[in-house]
Amino acid sequence: MQHKKRILTGDRPTGQLHLGHYVGTLKNRVRLQDDYDCFFIIADLQMLTDHLEEYASIEGNVFEVMCDYLGVGLRPENTFFVQSQVPELAELTMYFSFLVTLARLQRNPTVKDEAKTYGVTSMSYGFLGYPVSQAADILAFKADLIPIGQDQLPHVEQTREIVRSFNRIFDKEVFVLPQPLVGEVPILVGTDGDNKMSKSLDNFIAFAHSPQETERRILNMVTDHKRAYRKDPGHPDECFTFRYWSIFSPSDTPLVCRECESATRGCKECKTQLAIKLNDYLVEIRERRQQYASQPDLVWDILATGTRRARVVAAETLAEVREAMKISFPQLLMKGGK
Numbered sequence: 001m002q003h004k005k006r007i008l009t010g011d012r013p014t015g016q017l018h019l020g021h022y023v024g025t026l027k028n029r030v031r032l033q034d035d036y037d038c039f040f041i042i043a044d045l046q047m048l049t050d051h052l053e054e055y056a057s058i059e060g061n062v063f064e065v066m067c068d069y070l071g072v073g074l075r076p077e078n079t080f081f082v083q084s085q086v087p088e089l090a091e092l093t094m095y096f097s098f099l100v101t102l103a104r105l106q107r108n109p110t111v112k113d114e115a116k117t118y119g120v121t122s123m124s125y126g127f128l129g130y131p132v133s134q135a136a137d138i139l140a141f142k143a144d145l146i147p148i149g150q151d152q153l154p155h156v157e158q159t160r161e162i163v164r165s166f167n168r169i170f171d172k173e174v175f176v177l178p179q180p181l182v183g184e185v186p187i188l189v190g191t192d193g194d195n196k197m198s199k200s201l202d203n204f205i206a207f208a209h210s211p212q213e214t215e216r217r218i219l220n221m222v223t224d225h226k227r228a229y230r231k232d233p234g235h236p237d238e239c240f241t242f243r244y245w246s247i248f249s250p251s252d253t254p255l256v257c258r259e260c261e262s263a264t265r266g267c268k269e270c271k272t273q274l275a276i277k278l279n280d281y282l283v284e285i286r287e288r289r290q291q292y293a294s295q296p297d298l299v300w301d302i303l304a305t306g307t308r309r310a311r312v313v314a315a316e317t318l319a320e321v322r323e324a325m326k327i328s329f330p331q332l333l334m335k336g337g338k
C-alpha cells in the first residue's frame with residue numbers, strides 16, 4: 001500500500017480563530033485531510049517570539065484553537081500536537097542553529113516584515129531565529145509538503161537550505177527536501193474595511209461568537225461611501241460589505257448587485273440579510289465546536305494522542321540525526337541503566 005504524503009501546517013495560539021483563518025487556510029486544510037497524513041502543530045513557542053507577555057494565556061488559547069480546528073471539520077484522527085510538548089523540536093532547533101549564519105537570518109524578508117507588522121523594534125534571538133525552529137518543526141516529521149502562501153516561501157527555502165547543509169556536512173541523506181504547496185491564501189479584510197481580519201484590531205468574527213454578536217459586527221461594517229442616501233444607486237464593486245456576499249453567499253450576488261445598483265435595496269437591510277446568511281453558513285461549524293468545547297477531556301485527549309504520536313516520530317528522526325552527527329553515545333546509554 002502506498003503511504004500518504006505528509007503535510008505539516010498549523011497556527012500560533014494567539015487566541016480564538018476567526019473567519020479570516022477559515023477563508024485563508026482552514027477551509028483548505030479540511031480538503032487536504034482526505035489525501036494527506038496531516039500533522040497540525042499548535043506553535044506555542046513561536047507565539048512567544050512576539051507575544052511573550054501573553055504567556056499565561058497559552059493553555060486556554062491552545063484549547064480554543066483545538067475547538068476551532070475540530071469545529072471547522074478537521075477530524076480527530078489527524079495528528080494535532082503542541083510544539084512545546086515535543087522537546088525533540090527544541091533539540092533539533094539547536095543542531096540546525098549551527099548551519100545558518102546570522103547574516104542569512106537577517107536577510108529573511110518575512111522576518112523583517114513581521115517585525116514591522118508587530119512593532120518589534122528590538123529583535124530577540126528567538127524571534128530572529130524562528131525560521132530555524134520552523135525548519136525543525138517541518139523536518140522532525142519529514143513532512144513532504146508545506147501548504148503556504150507566497151509570503152512564507154522564504155521560510156521553506158531556509159528549511160531546504162538546512163536540509164542541503166545537514167546532508168552534506170554530516171555526509172548522510174537524513175532529510176529529503178520538503179516541497180512548498182503554494183496556494184493563493186485569500187486575505188479576508190476585517191469588519192473595519194481597512195485591515196486584514198485580526199483579533200488585535202477587534203475587526204474579526206470568531207467561530208465562537210454568538211449569532212447576535214455576529215449580526216452586531218456585520219451591522220457595523222462599512223458600505224459604499226459614495227452612497228449617501230437610501231435612494232442613491234449603490235456601487236457594489238466599491239462596497240466592502242459586498243465582498244462578504246461574494247465569499248460567503250456567491251449565488252446571491254447577482255440579485256444583491258441588481259438591487260443595490262437600482263437602489264431597491266438599502267444598506268441596513270443588505271447587512272441584516274448578510275448576517276443571516278453568514279450565521280446559516282456557520283451553524284454546522286458552531287454546533288460542532290460547541291459539542292467539543294463542552295467536552296474538554298475529549299479535546300485534551302485528542303491533543304494528547306497527537307502529541308504522543310508526534311513525539312514518537314520526532315524521536316525517530318532525532319536518533320538518525322544524532323547518529324549522523326556522531327553524538328549518539330551508546331556507551332553512555334548502556335552505563336545509565338535507564
Ligand code: SF4
Nearest residue numbers: 224234239260267270
Ligand atoms: S446595498 Fe449592500 S452591496 Fe449595495 S452598497 Fe449597500 S451594503 Fe453595499
